[in-house]
Each structure stands twice: as C-alpha cells, then as structure tokens.
Amino acid sequence: MRQRRSFMNRRRVLQGLSALAMAPLLPHPSRAAVAAPLRMIPSSGELLPPVGLGSWITFNVGNDPVGLAQSVAVMRAFFAGGGRLIDCSPMYGSSQATIGHGLRELGQPDGLFAADKIWTSGRARAAAQLAETRARWGVERFSLLQVHNLEDWQSHLPVLFEMKARGELRYVGVTTSHGRRHAELERIMTSEPLDFVQLTYNLADREAEARLLPLAQERGIAVIANRPYDGGRLIRRLKRDRLPAWAREAGMATWADFALGYLLAHPGLTTVIPATTRVGHVSENVAAGQGGLPDDATRQRMRAYMDAL
Numbered sequence: 088m089r090q091r092r093s094f095m096n097r098r099r100v101l102q103g104l105s106a107l108a109m110a111p112l113l114p115h116p117s118r119a120a121v122a123a124p125l126r127m128i129p130s131s132g133e134l135l136p137p138v139g140l141g142s143w144i145t146f147n148v149g150n151d152p153v154g155l156a157q158s159v160a161v162m163r164a165f166f167a168g169g170g171r172l173i174d175c176s177p178m179y180g181s182s183q184a185t186i187g188h189g190l191r192e193l194g195q196p197d198g199l200f201a202a203d204k205i206w207t208s209g210r211a212r213a214a215a216q217l218a219e220t221r222a223r224w225g226v227e228r229f230s231l232l233q234v235h236n237l238e239d240w241q242s243h244l245p246v247l248f249e250m251k252a253r254g255e256l257r258y259v260g261v262t263t264s265h266g267r268r269h270a271e272l273e274r275i276m277t278s279e280p281l282d283f284v285q286l287t288y289n290l291a292d293r294e295a296e297a298r299l300l301p302l303a304q305e306r307g308i309a310v311i312a313n314r315p316y317d318g319g320r321l322i323r324r325l326k327r328d329r330l331p332a333w334a335r336e337a338g339m340a341t342w343a344d345f346a347l348g349y350l351l352a353h354p355g356l357t358t359v360i361p362a363t364t365r366v367g368h369v370s371e372n373v374a375a376g377q378g379g380l381p382d383d384a385t386r387q388r389m390r391a392y393m394d395a396l
C-alpha cells in the first residue's frame with residue numbers, strides 16, 4: 088500500500104493509520120497539526136516517515152563546538168518533527184561521530200532508524216570499517232546497511248544478507264548517486280533480494296523515473312532519494328521566487344513542500360533525505376507533504392515550472 092496523490096487520498100490514509108499510533112509528528116510552526124503520511128517498506132510492511140536526514144558535508148564538523156551544537160539542534164528538531172531515518176557513510180568525514188554525539192546528547196531518541204554504509208573493498212576491511220562505524224554512532228545494530236556506490240558489492244552483499252538472517256541487521260541496500268552506474272544498479276535490483284536502494288532523484292534530475300523507480304515498485308524495493316535538493320542548488324534557486332498561487336492552491340506552503348512533495352508523490356519512492364545545518368530548514372523539510380501531495384496534473388505543472396527556470 089502506498090499513500091500519496093490527492094489530498095482526498097491522503098485524508099483516507101491518515102484515517103486508516105490513526106489506529107497505528109503514528110509517530111508523534113509535530114507540525115511545522117506555520118501549519119495545522121497534521122502528520123505527513125507514513126510510507127511502507129515493501130519487504131517488511133514497517134512504516135517510515137517520508138522525510139529522513141542526510142549528513143554528508145553538513146555534519147562533517149570535526150570537533151568544532153559551534154558545528155557540533157548546531158548539528159545537535161538539527162537532530163533535536165528532526166526527531167521533534169517526527170523524523171526517524173538518519174543516513175551516513177564512512178565517506179562523510181566526522182559525520183558519523185557527530186551523529187553519535189547528537190544521539191548521546193538527545194538521550195538515544197526512540198524510533199531512530201539508523202542507516203549507514205560499507206565503503207571499502209574486501210570483507211576484512213568491511214568488517215573493520217563496520218566495527219568503527221558502530222562505535223562512532225554508539226549503536227548496537229543498524230536498521231539499514233547499504234553498499235556505498237556499489238563498491239565491491241559482490242563481496243559485501245552476501246555478508247549483509249547473512250547478518251540480516253542472524254538478526255544483526257534489519258535491512259540491506261545499495262546506493263548510487265549523481266546518476267552513476269544506473270545500468271549496474273538495475274542488474275543488482277533484478278538479481279539480489281534488496282530491501283532498499285538509494286539513488287539521486289530531484290526535480291532537476293528525474294532520470295530515475297524512467298526505469299529505476301518502476302523497477303523498484305515491481306521488485307518491492309524501498310527507495311531513498313539522495314540529493315533531493317541537488318546539493319542545495321535547487322532549493323536555493325527556487326527560493327529566489329515566490330511560491331506560485333497554483334502551488335498554494337494545491338496545498339503547498341513552502342518550497343520544501345514543492346521540491347520534496349514532487350518526489351514523495353511518486354508511487355515508487357519511499358523516503359527523501361535532505362541534509363542541512365539549520366534548524367529552520369530541517370523543520371521545513373520534515374513538514375513537507377503535510378498539506379497533501381501533488382496529483383499527476385500538478386506534478387506535470389511542477390516539471391514544466393522547473394524546466395522553464
């Protein structure tokens with residue numbers, strides 16, 4: 088079951104989910120107290136909030152006390168807004184340690200969906216890397232481990248599937264970004280029992296719509312969209328203009344609603360993971376979709392708007 092499209096659909100879904108004790112999603116300050124619809128992980132039926140948190144660059148703050156305090160504030164606002172999934176990688180400098188620091192400061196928030204990656208070649212190096220990753224986060228086990236950029240996936244996937252079978256891990260995935268290695272990703276999605284794939288999908292890069300998102304739907308694979316703001320360029324460009332009246336009439340209140348809502352309205356997409364250093368931005372991001380997600384006609388208009396920029 089996927090929840091999206093029209094406002095009416097969304098209302099029905101919310102009614103249906105009320106019995107599931109939806110996470111305590113707090114509203115964006117400017118919005119009524121409604122929760123964005125949860126998304127289903129096809130391989131398990133578990134429900135996840137639609138907006139997660141990325142950490143590349145933004146959480147790579149080293150020991151800088153100001154950067155660390157800012158990151159804790161972002162994580163606090165993320166969890167307060169009902170967020171659960173945080174994504175990281177050994178590739179992201181000190182970001183894993185920043186997340187670990189934030190989790191300790193926040194008293195290990197309930198509901199954390201910890202997503203990290205293997206980013207090396209060879210099983211021995213991967214095992215050592217994973218031990219370090221675990222120590223930096225300060226968690227016993229991860230919700231999701233992904234093979235970063237498909238690096239040596241032939242070695243890592245069997246190990247991750249074994250960990251999942253032993254109950255040491257809940258979900259297994261692979262990632263790509265910037266449109267790279269899509270043909271290989273497609274082959275892996277067809278041949279391996281993946282729970283998740285992570286790929287680049289944003290209004291400026293919609294290539295995933297052609298094959299990968301439909302394939303994920305067909306194979307029952309959850310999809311995480313990385314770089315949902317095209318590294319920030321997209322949202323900064325959009326914010327130079329006023330949100331059009333037709334977008335407001337369709338239920339959008341912010342450019343985050345516009346940029347993330349477009350993605351979340353795709354039936355093959357599960358979660359988006361924008362990264363940020365700012366509390367105001369993370370609050371806006373986790374609130375995306377609360378006014379309803381765009382229908383097909385509105386999405387077409389959004390694409391035309393984007394292409395004309």
Ligand SMILES: NC(=O)c1ccc[n+]([C@@H]2O[C@H](COP(=O)([O-])OP(=O)(O)OC[C@H]3O[C@@H](n4cnc5c(N)ncnc54)[C@H](OP(=O)(O)O)[C@@H]3O)[C@@H](O)[C@H]2O)c1
Nearest residue numbers: 141142143262264313314315316317318319361362363364
């Ligand atoms: N191969 C892979 O596995 C892979 C590759 C790329 C990315 N990823 C994952 O995907 C995550 C997201 O991608 P990304 O970090 O490259 O880029 P992104 O999320 O598309 O963009 C991040 C930028 O957007 C800005 N921003 C965020 N929310 C905003 C808002 N509401 N209004 C205005 N600006 C906003 C941030 O600036 P401020 O700090 O000013 O808010 C930041 O500079 C990464 O952090 C990482 O976790 C994975």
